């Protein structure tokens with residue numbers, strides 16, 4: 459028996475099913491691919507901002523050859539990208555990243571400013587920090603997976619000196635580049651990244667209908683040990699201020 463040439467109906471049906479699956483598979487992830495690329499870009503922006511903050515601390519001394527200090531947050535409304543000080547100290551422990559002072563990207567991949575929180579002792583241009591500066595409760599910023607965490611036993615990071623937050627794809631609560639502040643988040647873990655206190659959250663994203671609430675923020679931070687290793691390594695000029 460010889461097999462006839464061409465496709466049978468069953469073969470055509472199988473091919474159509476495969477093509478449908480392939481088209482569906484390409485079309486659906488396209489928006490997801492764009493979102494993934496924006497998330498990756500924003501993670502890169504956060505890392506560059508983190509490095510810029512460390513670079514700022516390396517080049518800013520209270521007195522030449524002594525304590526270093528970080529920039530203060532930009533607390534102006536509308537923001538101008540420049541830090542805000544009262545005397546030598548910061549006008550607040552949280553605000554926006556002073557992108558003009560740092561000479562870096564002014565926004566995340568969704569056109570929103572980055573939130574910047576800092577332990578103000580480390581941004582005081584009159585005292586700053588040396589290789590022997592310590593953080594003691596209740597001073598440190600802590601990072602948790604939930605807003606209900608105990609700040610004395612955070613489950614992500616302790617002894618954090620500064621933190622950077624992108625409010626993520628949803629942008630709730632963010633200040634955008636047009637000077638508009640977006641609607642406040644409903645997810646309590648996202649609220650925790652906006653309320654200006656020393657607790658921040660970092661965890662996997664969840665949808666609005668999740669029991670833990672909507673969450674898509676992206677966060678990076680530097681803890682004391684890493685700050686001192688980078689800014690005040692052995693042999694550096696990072697010395698305690700002389701006694702008055």
Ligand SMILES: [Ca+2]
Pocket residue numbers: 532533534537538539540541542
């Ligand atoms: Ca400012």
Ligand SMILES: [Ca+2]
Pocket residue numbers: 624625626627628629630648673674675
């Ligand atoms: Ca968000």
Ligand SMILES: [Ca+2]
Pocket residue numbers: 649650651652653654655656657658
């Ligand atoms: Ca908080």
